[in-house]
Amino acid sequence: MTENPEEYLRNGDYALALRRTLDLALDSNKPEIIAQATALSRKYREALAISDDTTAHTFTADARALLQQLPAPAANRSDNALVKINSISKTYTRGNFSLKPLSMQLKAGEITGVVGENGNGKTTLLRCIAGQLAIDSGSLEYAGLNAADHYAIKSAVAFIPQRIPRWYGRLRDNLHFSASLSGITGAENELLVDFMLERFGLSGYAGLTWNQISSGYRTRFEIARVLLMRPQVMILDEPLANLDINAQQTLLTDLRFLALSSARPLAVLLTSQQLHEVEKVAHRVLLIRQGSCIFTSDEPSAHTLGHALELETTSPRDAVKLAVQGIDAELSFNGGFFTLVSHTHTAQQLLKHLIEHDIHITYCRDISNSTKRLF
Amino acid sequence: MNRLFATANGRRPLAPAFISRIDKWLLLNYPTLWATRIHLFLWYAIIGYAVIYATLLILPDDPHKRSNVVMRQAIVTLLATLGLILWTIYLLRFNTFKRFGQPHALVPGLQLLLFWCMLFIAGFTFVIPPFVEKQKTDAKYTDNDITYAVNQINYCINVLEHEYNPVELSGDTILFTATYEEANSLNRQNDNYRLAPDIDADSISDSTGSISLSARYRPDVRWEPADMKDEWLNSGDTILLLGDSGLVHYIWKNIIYINVKSSGDYSSVRPLTAYQLYHLIYRQKTVSNAEALKTLDSLILKFTGHSLTMEYELKLKQREQSNRGWDYDVNEASNFITNYNVFDFTYHLNEIENAIRYIEMRKYRFERNDYLMWIAVATGYITLALSLLLVAFRHSTLKTFAAALLSGVVISVVTGVALAIVNARPPAIMLTIVIWVMFFHAASLFLYRMRKRSLWTGIALQLAVYSVFCIPICLVTYYYESLHQIYNRYDERYSELYVNEDFQRFLAQWAGLGLLLVMMFLVYGRMFRKWYSQPEE
Incomplete structure (x- = not known):
């Protein structure tokens, strides 16, 4: 891509x-x-x-x-892991939540999505990887970051929390400040801040303060600020939570572009409740439930669950039931969507079958490889 | 808050364009400096100093009245404190260290120095009110004015009074020997009233203007001539210098009504002695009573606001009727005018003296008792402590910062109580402090062994930072107090052992400051970095 x-x-x-x-x-x-x-x-x-x-x-x-004048776009994915997460676990001393041993790798140019219901350990996992929380067992290797100490690791691993910390002063000044803190000084600082303002559509808001911009623009600002600090890993906790549909799409596209950077490819790790949106851009998706990773999209086991089609229809439920009779498929209804699972028919074949039986479909999605089917 | 500091276009009120340019330049190139807001601080400090200075100049201040400088200093200090609070709020907004950028290792030390400078500048506003007061008084009275006025007052009063109270010199004098040994030698001869062998009575008579005097030695006096000069010359009495070190002190009626104190030291006009006044009045009198009354009236009006001519005749009549005030005795022991109240009643002496004292206080406050140095030292220590707190706060979490302060208080109280219970001597107290400081440093080193950010190592690190300053002064104090246990410092035989004590204590204070800065630049900065970046529990 x-x-x-x-x-x-x-x-x-x-x-x-x-x-x-x-x-x-x-x-x-x-x-x-x-x-x-x-x-x-x-x-x-x-x-x-x-x-x-x-x-x-x-x-x-x-x-x-x-x-x-620009070089041809080229993806810059690396096989070398920037961060190796080896069976890390975390138990809070207060409270009874535990993150069970979990392993993964973060590579430059790759986007990893973590999904799961609320309170299942997504943020804990992210904070552990960002070096904010101490782990109880396992190990975190930041060998690919070229960081001398933990402070440098925190400089290289940018963490954007769900609630963006309040900042003071003007938006532009904050960007200048972050850039100069990272060694981008003088004219280069000015150039890159102007660039970032344009890149994230913040130019019209450069002179505004925290109180004067919406939460969506705060997220954009935070990403721009973090990028000016030239991290190697970017971790975002629920970045889509405060965004409208268009903004969500824009952000996800941006993340994909940023990860693909040929000069400074980023390893991106994000959590979200927007399963399909994350799955669209992520190279790998993890599903976490009660502190355990129960599904990883790049593991072959995912495909053994069969093909699945999620759909909405205006046709009566009995009509749908009647339509699926005669094919090897299992129909379920969760109150909102029908889910059709088959080990022999693909999603396209299932869809074609329903249309041929005059089922009026208003929405459908192939969730064969989606974590959605595990919810 | 934003409305206070920034207008809609981002410009700050009262800040010219060049301040904005400096602000931008620092922001783009030196974020650490920019985050301290030193450029804005200095600019607003200049404005603040100017406004306070101008306001104080405009505010009325009668130099003859008691100074209200303390109240003005309190108000100025309050304003400076408010300014500092605003600055601190501003300071919290941009913390270089907590942004995980690429701060230089020397940043904490640099911040300490900058914060200290800024706080010191704010604290030093304390000096503006007395400074303005001095300037206003200086503009009204030169150094010579006071002495000259006092001489005139004394002269005029004597002119008015001498016909009623003629001064008669008794010739009762005291001769002081040139040296202590000489006095002892004379004393051994057991002759209480004989001339000092090296002083010729005729020469004394000549030098004192043909007044019949005899110089006598009084053996119960054990003063060195130089000491006597300092002690008695200031009292305005008549002392004549004989040669380089010999003094003759004439005991006679004191005709000095108003004394000058500080002014005499800084004035080229010398205060008239009783002897000189005697000569001017009895031998060279050229001023009529009416002229003297007119001059005196203007001077008294100037210093007290009272007009003498309006009440003078009436007061003289009252004095006659009360039948007192004309015969003032001479108390040889004190040499004071015994019926001072009579003259005070007539000439408002007390009010004049008070007015002169207030003027002198305003004019010579900075010259006396190292006033400026003590303010600088006190401000320096207070602002250094505040700077340390600020630096520690900016390199720590709120919880650890608060816990460290609380721990410091608890440790101080518990240690103090324990030392008091065992009745510890100063060396033991000093040693205890040094041991605590060492303990804090040792405990803080444990952060290098921890995998998590520990509250305890954070507290130890902060207490180490706060206390390292006192190591040199504690060690010097320990040395001298231990020495004192063996060789009593009040015993003259061991005085040589303590010759350098004050100087070494002074040096130890600077050494403490140096140690703090070196540690901050080279050690604590790295330790803060290591501690703060560790993962939390």
């Missing part, structure tokens, strides 16, 4: 093309290219949207001119 901006331009996905172009410009590490990309974004933003052919043509031309 290379996410070529040219393809977006061709299909008229200008916003996507712009964001991807900005990321590629950042990967170039050339100040003049970054400045050009920032200017392009500003120009696009000032036009508010591409509403006519002339603007579209101009933008496309400008973007293509910039893209010609």
Whole structure:
């Protein structure tokens, strides 16, 4: 998955093309290219949207001119783990919750999603990996981070909590502050902060304070701030919780772009209740229940559970039951969705069968490889 | 809060463009400095100093009245404290250390120095009110003005009074020998009233202007001439210097009504002695009574607000009717005017003296008793303690910070009570403090063995930071107090052992400060980094 901006331009996905172009410009590490990309974004933003052919043509031309100066997009996934999590467990001294031994690896360029119901240990797992909570057993190896001590580890592993900590002063000043703290000084600081403001659509909010922006923009700000500190691992706890549907999609796409960076590929670990959204972008999904990891999407065992189709319909339940009779499939209903599971038919075949039996489907999703079926 | 400090366009009130440019430059290049807000602090400190200075200049202040500088200092200190609270709130907003960036290892030490400087600047506003008071008084009275006025008052009163109270010199004098040994030698001769062998009576007569005097030695006096000069010359009595070290002190009626104290030390006009006044009035009198009354009236009006001419005749009549005040005796032992009340009644002597004392207090406060140095030392210690608290707070968690403060108080109280119960001597007390400091350091080192961030190692580290300063002073005190147990410091035979004590105590204070800074720069900063980044329980 290379996410070529040219393809977006061709299909008229200008916003996507712009964001991807900005990321590629950042990967170039050339100040003049970054400045050009920032200017392009500003120009696009000032036009508010591409509403006519002339603007579209101009933008496309400008973007293509910039893209010609950039290296071809290439995924930069690494097989070397930045963080190795070996059978870590955690029990709180107060309270009776325990995180059972769990192992995984975080690699550059990969997105790992952790899903599960509330209170099942997702945040505890994230905080342990971020070095915020002491583990009781197992080990955490940060060998890939090139960090001298635990402080440096915390610098390299950025943790964005569900509730963004309150910050003071103006948004722009906070970004400058974080950048200069990470050794980005002078003109480079100014350039990159301007860039990040454009990249995350925060330019119009640069002079505002915490109280003056919505929680969605606070999340965007926090990601921009963290990125300016150049982490190698980014851990996000429920980043989608405060976002609308469009913003969720934008954020997930951004995370995918950021993880794919050729210059600074990130290992991204996030938790969410939005199973399908996470599954769309994550290379690996873990399901945690009562402190134990009960499902990992990249394990072969997932496919032994059979094919599953989740659907909604306006047809009566009896009609659906009648339709599935005669095929090797098991139907269940949770009050909202029907779930159809079959070991012999694929999801497409099940869907085709239902349509042929005149079942009016309003929504359907293949959840064969989704953690959703385990809920 | 934001409204107080930032306008809609991000500009701060009263901050010119160059402050904004400095702010931006520091933010982009030196976040640690920027986070301390030193640039804003200094700018607003300049404004604050200027406003306080200007306000105090405008506020009325009568130098003849008792100074209300303490109240003004209290108000200024309150304002400075409010400013510091605002600054501290601002300081909490951006913590370089807790953002897990790439802070330099020297940052904690640098922060300590900067915080200290800033707090010291704020604390030093305490000096502005007395400084302004001095300036205003200086503008009104030069160093010579006071002495000159006092001389005039004494002269005029004598002019008005001498016809009624002629001064008669009795010739009863005391001769002080040049040296203590000489006095002893004369004493051994057991001759109470004989001339000192090296002083010629004629020469004394000549030097004192043909007044018939005889110089006599009184053996019960055991003063060195230099000491006598300091002791008695200040009282305004008449002492004549004989040669380099010999003094003759004339006991006679004191015709000095108003004394000057500090002004005499800083004035090129010398206060008139009784002897000089005697000469001016009895031998060279050129001023009429009416002129003297007019001059005196203006001076008394200036210092007290009373007009003498309006009441002078009336008061003289009252004095006559009361039949007192004309015969004042000379008490040879004290040499004071015995019926001072009579003259005070007539000339408001007490009010004049008070006014002069208040003026002198305003003018010479900074010159006396190392006033400025003591303020600087006190401010330095208080602000250093506050700076340490700030640095510790910024490198710790709220819980650990509070626990460390509480632990410090508990340890101090328990140790103090225990030492009091066993009636510990100073060396033992000093040793106990040093042992505690060592213990804190040893305990804090355990953080290198811990896998989790421990409250106890955090407390130990903070207490180590707070207490390291006192090691040198405790060791010096321990040494001298131990020495004192063997060689009594009040025994003159061992005085040489204690010659350098004060200096070494002084050095120990600076050594303590140096030790604190070195440790902060090289050790504590790293320890804070290690401790704070450890995972929590």
